[in-house]
Amino acid sequence: MACPTGWRKSIADKPTIYAFLTLQLLGGFGMLIILLTAIINSKVKRRSTWYSFCLSWIISPISYGILLLAGQQFNCNPEHILCLTQTALIYAAPALTTATTLSLAVHMLLNFEFITSDTPFDTNYITLALLLILPYCIWSVLLIGVLFYGIENPKTVQRLASEPYCSSATSTWSHITFVVVGILSVTLITIQVRTYKSRRVLRNACGHSFATLLRIMVFIVLGSLMLSAAAGFTFAQSNKREPFDIILSLFPVLAALVFGSQTVKLFHNL
Helix, strand or coil: CCCCCCHHHHHHCCHHHHHHHHHHHHHHHHHHHHHHHHHHCCCCCCCHHHHHHHHHHHHHHHHHCHHHHCCCCCCCCCCHHHHHHHHHHHHHHHHHHHHHHHHHHHHHHHHHHHHHCCCCCCCCHHHHHHHHHHHHHHHHHHHHHHHHHHHHCHHHEEECCCCCCEEECCCHHHHHHHHHHHHHHHHHHHHHHHHHHCHHHHHHHHCCHHHHHHHHHHHHHHHHHHHHHHHHHHHCCHHHCHHHHHHHHHHHHHHHHHHHCCCCCCCCCC
16 A cells, blocks of 8 residues: 655654654663673672563663664555554553563662661562563563454554554553553652652661662652653644653663663662
8 A cells, every 4th residue: 555645754754753763772772781781791780670670671662663673664554463563562561661660669679678677578589570570461461462452453553654653543552551550650659759768777777878869769750751651642642742752762761871870880789
Protein backbone atom coordinates (compact mmCIF):
# COMPACT_ATOMS: atom_id res chain seq x y z
CA MET A 1 0.00 0.00 0.00
CA ALA A 2 1.40 3.39 -1.03
CA CYS A 3 1.92 6.07 1.58
CA PRO A 4 -0.47 9.04 1.52
CA THR A 5 0.80 12.12 -0.30
CA GLY A 6 3.15 14.09 1.95
CA TRP A 7 3.18 11.45 4.69
CA ARG A 8 6.88 10.68 4.44
CA LYS A 9 7.80 14.37 4.36
CA SER A 10 5.54 15.21 7.30
CA ILE A 11 7.23 12.65 9.56
CA ALA A 12 10.75 13.35 8.26
CA ASP A 13 10.35 17.06 9.03
CA LYS A 14 9.61 16.45 12.71
CA PRO A 15 12.80 17.25 14.70
CA THR A 16 11.30 15.70 17.82
CA ILE A 17 11.34 12.28 16.15
CA TYR A 18 15.09 12.53 15.53
CA ALA A 19 15.64 13.79 19.08
CA PHE A 20 13.48 11.02 20.53
CA LEU A 21 15.24 8.22 18.69
CA THR A 22 18.73 9.64 19.26
CA LEU A 23 18.22 9.99 23.00
CA GLN A 24 16.59 6.57 23.31
CA LEU A 25 19.34 4.70 21.49
CA LEU A 26 22.11 6.77 23.07
CA GLY A 27 20.81 5.96 26.53
CA GLY A 28 20.30 2.30 25.66
CA PHE A 29 23.84 2.01 24.27
CA GLY A 30 25.20 3.74 27.36
CA MET A 31 23.41 1.31 29.66
CA LEU A 32 24.70 -1.61 27.58
CA ILE A 33 28.30 -0.39 28.02
CA ILE A 34 27.74 0.05 31.76
CA LEU A 35 26.23 -3.42 32.12
CA LEU A 36 28.97 -5.13 30.10
CA THR A 37 31.66 -3.26 32.04
CA ALA A 38 30.19 -4.44 35.34
CA ILE A 39 29.97 -8.03 34.08
CA ILE A 40 33.47 -8.15 32.62
CA ASN A 41 35.26 -6.30 35.42
CA SER A 42 35.55 -8.66 38.40
CA LYS A 43 36.35 -5.71 40.67
CA VAL A 44 32.91 -4.20 40.11
CA LYS A 45 30.40 -5.46 42.67
CA ARG A 46 26.71 -4.71 42.19
CA ARG A 47 23.52 -6.15 43.56
CA SER A 48 21.47 -8.43 41.33
CA THR A 49 18.60 -5.91 41.18
CA TRP A 50 21.07 -3.40 39.72
CA TYR A 51 21.81 -5.74 36.81
CA SER A 52 18.08 -6.26 36.29
CA PHE A 53 17.58 -2.49 36.33
CA CYS A 54 20.26 -1.97 33.66
CA LEU A 55 18.84 -4.74 31.46
CA SER A 56 15.37 -3.19 31.54
CA TRP A 57 16.79 0.17 30.44
CA ILE A 58 18.39 -1.58 27.47
CA ILE A 59 15.18 -3.36 26.50
CA SER A 60 13.15 -0.14 26.62
CA PRO A 61 15.17 1.94 24.08
CA ILE A 62 15.35 -1.05 21.73
CA SER A 63 11.57 -1.31 21.95
CA TYR A 64 11.10 2.27 20.82
CA GLY A 65 13.82 2.05 18.15
CA ILE A 66 12.78 -1.18 16.42
CA LEU A 67 11.51 0.56 13.28
CA LEU A 68 14.73 2.55 12.95
CA LEU A 69 16.93 -0.50 13.55
CA ALA A 70 14.92 -2.43 10.94
CA GLY A 71 15.25 0.39 8.40
CA GLN A 72 11.50 1.11 8.34
CA GLN A 73 11.32 4.26 10.44
CA PHE A 74 9.92 6.39 7.61
CA ASN A 75 7.70 3.71 6.12
CA CYS A 76 4.00 4.37 6.64
CA ASN A 77 3.29 0.66 6.21
CA PRO A 78 6.02 -1.29 7.99
CA GLU A 79 5.81 -5.07 8.13
CA HIS A 80 2.80 -5.99 10.23
CA ILE A 81 4.66 -8.43 12.49
CA LEU A 82 7.33 -5.79 13.12
CA CYS A 83 4.76 -3.11 13.89
CA LEU A 84 2.78 -5.47 16.13
CA THR A 85 5.92 -6.46 18.02
CA GLN A 86 6.85 -2.84 18.64
CA THR A 87 3.31 -2.00 19.71
CA ALA A 88 3.41 -4.74 22.33
CA LEU A 89 6.88 -3.75 23.51
CA ILE A 90 6.15 -0.04 23.95
CA TYR A 91 3.10 -0.71 26.11
CA ALA A 92 5.03 -3.19 28.25
CA ALA A 93 8.35 -1.30 28.51
CA PRO A 94 7.24 1.51 30.88
CA ALA A 95 5.92 -1.03 33.37
CA LEU A 96 9.16 -3.02 33.15
CA THR A 97 11.50 -0.08 33.77
CA THR A 98 9.32 1.31 36.56
CA ALA A 99 9.12 -2.13 38.19
CA THR A 100 12.89 -2.76 38.04
CA THR A 101 13.53 0.73 39.42
CA LEU A 102 11.12 -0.04 42.26
CA SER A 103 12.82 -3.40 42.89
CA LEU A 104 16.20 -1.71 43.13
CA ALA A 105 14.79 0.89 45.52
CA VAL A 106 13.15 -1.80 47.68
CA HIS A 107 16.39 -3.79 47.73
CA MET A 108 18.24 -0.67 48.88
CA LEU A 109 15.65 0.04 51.57
CA LEU A 110 15.84 -3.51 52.91
CA ASN A 111 19.60 -3.23 53.17
CA PHE A 112 19.32 0.18 54.83
CA GLU A 113 16.95 -1.36 57.35
CA PHE A 114 19.53 -4.10 57.89
CA ILE A 115 22.25 -1.51 58.49
CA THR A 116 20.25 0.60 60.95
CA SER A 117 18.28 -2.10 62.76
CA ASP A 118 19.23 -3.67 66.07
CA THR A 119 17.66 -6.90 64.84
CA PRO A 120 19.76 -8.63 62.16
CA PHE A 121 17.86 -8.80 58.88
CA ASP A 122 18.97 -9.31 55.33
CA THR A 123 17.27 -9.89 52.00
CA ASN A 124 16.41 -13.60 51.85
CA TYR A 125 16.42 -15.65 48.67
CA ILE A 126 12.63 -15.61 48.25
CA THR A 127 12.44 -11.82 48.57
CA LEU A 128 15.34 -11.38 46.18
CA ALA A 129 13.79 -13.79 43.67
CA LEU A 130 10.54 -11.82 43.77
CA LEU A 131 12.38 -8.54 43.24
CA LEU A 132 14.08 -10.01 40.19
CA ILE A 133 11.20 -11.98 38.67
CA LEU A 134 8.10 -9.86 39.28
CA PRO A 135 9.10 -6.94 36.98
CA TYR A 136 9.56 -9.33 34.06
CA CYS A 137 6.33 -11.14 34.91
CA ILE A 138 4.45 -7.83 34.68
CA TRP A 139 6.26 -7.06 31.43
CA SER A 140 5.45 -10.49 29.97
CA VAL A 141 1.75 -10.26 30.84
CA LEU A 142 1.39 -6.87 29.12
CA LEU A 143 3.53 -7.94 26.18
CA ILE A 144 1.60 -11.16 25.55
CA GLY A 145 -1.74 -9.43 26.11
CA VAL A 146 -1.07 -6.75 23.47
CA LEU A 147 0.38 -9.32 21.07
CA PHE A 148 -2.67 -11.58 21.24
CA TYR A 149 -5.05 -8.64 20.98
CA GLY A 150 -3.16 -7.34 17.94
CA ILE A 151 -3.25 -10.77 16.31
CA GLU A 152 -7.00 -11.03 16.87
CA ASN A 153 -7.58 -7.39 15.84
CA PRO A 154 -4.88 -6.57 13.26
CA LYS A 155 -6.55 -3.33 12.18
CA THR A 156 -5.92 -1.81 15.61
CA VAL A 157 -2.15 -1.83 15.00
CA GLN A 158 -1.32 1.55 13.50
CA ARG A 159 1.57 3.66 12.30
CA LEU A 160 0.80 7.37 12.67
CA ALA A 161 2.89 10.19 11.21
CA SER A 162 2.63 12.01 14.54
CA GLU A 163 4.40 9.22 16.44
CA PRO A 164 7.91 7.73 16.04
CA TYR A 165 6.65 4.20 16.73
CA CYS A 166 3.75 1.85 16.05
CA SER A 167 0.89 1.87 18.51
CA SER A 168 -2.58 0.50 19.15
CA ALA A 169 -5.73 2.33 18.11
CA THR A 170 -7.35 0.89 21.23
CA SER A 171 -6.92 3.19 24.22
CA THR A 172 -7.45 0.31 26.66
CA TRP A 173 -3.78 -0.68 26.60
CA SER A 174 -2.53 2.82 27.35
CA HIS A 175 -4.95 3.00 30.28
CA ILE A 176 -3.76 -0.35 31.63
CA THR A 177 -0.14 0.77 31.29
CA PHE A 178 -0.95 4.02 33.09
CA VAL A 179 -2.58 2.19 36.00
CA VAL A 180 0.36 -0.22 36.37
CA VAL A 181 3.01 2.50 36.06
CA GLY A 182 1.00 4.77 38.35
CA ILE A 183 0.83 2.20 41.15
CA LEU A 184 4.52 1.35 40.81
CA SER A 185 5.61 5.01 40.62
CA VAL A 186 3.62 6.08 43.68
CA THR A 187 5.06 3.12 45.59
CA LEU A 188 8.56 4.08 44.46
CA ILE A 189 8.16 7.69 45.57
CA THR A 190 6.66 6.58 48.92
CA ILE A 191 9.59 4.28 49.60
CA GLN A 192 12.11 6.99 48.80
CA VAL A 193 10.33 9.48 51.06
CA ARG A 194 10.58 6.93 53.85
CA THR A 195 14.28 6.47 53.14
CA TYR A 196 14.74 10.24 53.09
CA LYS A 197 13.21 10.52 56.56
CA SER A 198 15.82 8.04 57.80
CA ARG A 199 18.80 9.92 56.30
CA ARG A 200 20.17 11.06 59.69
CA VAL A 201 20.20 7.50 60.94
CA LEU A 202 21.86 6.39 57.72
CA ARG A 203 24.52 9.06 58.05
CA ASN A 204 25.39 7.87 61.53
CA ALA A 205 25.32 4.24 60.45
CA CYS A 206 27.34 4.32 57.24
CA GLY A 207 28.52 7.89 56.66
CA HIS A 208 26.89 8.15 53.21
CA SER A 209 24.35 10.86 53.95
CA PHE A 210 25.08 13.05 50.90
CA ALA A 211 25.29 10.09 48.52
CA THR A 212 22.08 8.63 49.97
CA LEU A 213 20.26 11.94 49.60
CA LEU A 214 21.29 12.22 45.94
CA ARG A 215 20.27 8.64 45.29
CA ILE A 216 16.87 9.25 46.87
CA MET A 217 16.33 12.38 44.78
CA VAL A 218 17.23 10.52 41.57
CA PHE A 219 14.65 7.84 42.28
CA ILE A 220 11.99 10.40 43.22
CA VAL A 221 12.63 12.28 39.96
CA LEU A 222 12.51 9.05 37.95
CA GLY A 223 9.28 7.99 39.64
CA SER A 224 7.65 11.38 39.08
CA LEU A 225 8.72 11.55 35.43
CA MET A 226 7.50 8.01 34.78
CA LEU A 227 4.13 8.88 36.25
CA SER A 228 3.92 12.12 34.22
CA ALA A 229 4.89 10.41 30.97
CA ALA A 230 2.38 7.61 31.53
CA ALA A 231 -0.37 10.16 32.18
CA GLY A 232 0.58 12.07 29.04
CA PHE A 233 0.43 9.00 26.83
CA THR A 234 -2.89 8.01 28.30
CA PHE A 235 -4.79 11.29 28.21
CA ALA A 236 -3.06 13.40 25.52
CA GLN A 237 -4.15 13.17 21.90
CA SER A 238 -1.74 11.37 19.58
CA ASN A 239 -0.72 14.59 17.81
CA LYS A 240 0.06 16.30 21.14
CA ARG A 241 2.34 13.69 22.69
CA GLU A 242 5.64 15.15 21.48
CA PRO A 243 6.59 16.70 24.87
CA PHE A 244 5.94 13.36 26.54
CA ASP A 245 7.99 11.60 23.89
CA ILE A 246 10.95 13.81 24.79
CA ILE A 247 10.43 13.18 28.52
CA LEU A 248 10.32 9.46 27.81
CA SER A 249 13.52 9.60 25.75
CA LEU A 250 15.37 11.27 28.64
CA PHE A 251 14.88 8.29 30.96
CA PRO A 252 17.58 5.97 29.54
CA VAL A 253 20.00 8.89 29.18
CA LEU A 254 19.42 9.95 32.78
CA ALA A 255 19.85 6.36 33.97
CA ALA A 256 23.06 5.97 31.96
CA LEU A 257 24.53 9.25 33.24
CA VAL A 258 23.75 8.48 36.87
CA PHE A 259 24.83 4.86 36.89
CA GLY A 260 27.76 5.32 34.54
CA SER A 261 29.39 8.26 36.28
CA GLN A 262 32.70 7.49 37.92
CA THR A 263 32.91 10.91 39.54
CA VAL A 264 29.65 10.64 41.46
CA LYS A 265 30.09 7.49 43.58
CA LEU A 266 26.68 7.28 45.08
CA PHE A 267 25.81 3.87 43.66
CA HIS A 268 29.06 2.08 44.32
CA ASN A 269 27.61 -0.05 47.07
CA LEU A 270 24.41 -1.16 45.29
